[in-house]
Amino acid sequence: LALRPTSETAIAPMLKLWIRSHVDLPKRIYQVVSTFRYETKATRPLIRVREITTFKETHTCHETFQEAEEQVKAAVKVYSSFFDGLAIPYVISRRPEWDKFAGALYSLAYDTVFPDGRTLQIGTVHNLGQNFSKAFEITFETRDGGREFVWQTCYGISERVVAAVMAVHGDDHGLMLPPSVAPIQAVIVPIPYKGYEEAVNRKAEDLAETLCRAGFMVHVDLREKYTPGAKFYDWELRGVPTRIEIGPKDLEKKTITLVRRDTLERTVAPEGEAVEALAKLLNRIQVDIKGKAEAWLRQNVKRLKGLDEAETIAKTGEPFSILELPWCGRDECGLRLEEKLELRALGTPYPEEKAEGLKCAFCSGEAQSFLRLSRQY
Structure with a gap:
């Protein structure tokens, strides 16, 4: 071998x-x-x-x-x-x-x-x-x-x-794929009622063709053995960013119902504006999930001034992901901070950020930068 x-x-x-x-x-x-x-x-x-x-x-x-x-x-x-x-x-x-x-x-x-x-x-x-x-x-x-x-x-x-x-x-419903990389950006789920099955399915296929020509990656779920509710659950689990529902009322009003995967918020758009409505919604989802993820990271990065403050946070169980402490740059101090806090060092910010006027969290010498520490996989 x-x-x-x-x-x-x-x-x-x-x-x-x-x-x-x-x-x-x-x-x-x-x-x-x-x-x-x-x-x-x-x-x-x-x-x-x-x-x-x-x-x-x-x-x-x-x-x-x-x-x-x-x-x-x-x-x-x-x-x-x-x-x-x-x-x-x-x-x-x-x-x-x-x-x-x-x-x-x-x-x-x-x-x-x-x-x-x-x-x-x-x-x-x-x-x-x-x-x-x-x-x-x-x-x-x-x-x-x-x-x-x-x-x-x-x-x-x-x-x-x-x-x-x-x-x-991801969330409790399953995956949540960003529209930029989702292999299926929108799934169309027909909601057939007795006597409307053929018309609803035909409208769903026509809409899919229109959206595909516009450059979207779309799938029509025509599985007969599954209820609309079961299909909703299945596609939410798979993380498809948007769901488009078409039922008898949509046929009558010439509208479509769009559902966001991230918030499950529902909006109605005119059938003739489907391309514009989907493009706008996918862009909004991309921006929103990025903003939400970045906000989560920012609120879990804590820049502190000293070791006592870091030990207090670690002992009280206050939520954090990354602690940033002033550091002189000496390996000995960095390794002792890892040991004291039972965390591992990620390193110093790039591009470099100077810790002007601050003292090293361990030796109290002049700090050169900030040392990031975290619990790591």
Whole structure:
């Protein structure tokens, strides 16, 4: 049995063959792979696994440290846009030295907050410097004819993102998928009464055709063995953002009834304005669920001035997800804060935030930044 190691060691021998000169740089490689972890903690589906089955990662090589830094910024921009599109709130932290990716100069991580208050890492970006290129002798001919080791970065996400979408937006009814990624954005449920079955079903199919032509992803539920109520429950469980109901009264009034999955609020729109009404509703849902998720994260991040305040919060059981404490930057103080509060450090805010005029929560020395601590998956 052969288990694939981390990608940096697997891809380095190939990079050594592919890169000869500065004309080969920058080199950017994207791949989707399985990664195995020696995971000793209890596993959880999607959240903590021994085999990451769909790890999407990028590896880049550059001529200079500055170019690698620009690539890190580009990766942060890409991932921020990605998570914003999923309506997943996040904080970006520079991991502490004792918890960065092995072999990296530094690591940046995206963390979100789950309903139980724990944080989950959902993405990482690493500046590898020349650590791997020196270990594997990945060099290139410079513009002036010399030899130099390449500068590398890497970044990736896994199925944890799927877990985050499910946990952050889901509720007691089931999934709540953001319209931006929902495979079905609207389900049309005919409500037939005796004598109206054919007319109602035909209207539902006509409406679906109209909405599909307008670019929406729509499904008509014509299952005969299920009542409308059972269909409502089924599609709410699946997280379809909107439901459109059509019954005899809608036929008579030439209207449709739209139901939001997130709030179950019902609105009526003229049949001729179905495209505009659905577009407006989906946009509203996307904005609202993102706003709700971000508000939840903000109210659970608490910036404090000292250790006593943090210990009080931890002992009294006051709800929190992330505590931010002034920190001098010394590893010893950071590790002691973890020990005192029985939390784990996420790192310092990125971009950097100075803790001006504040004292380190542990040693009372001059604070350089804020250390984020949380209960983590």
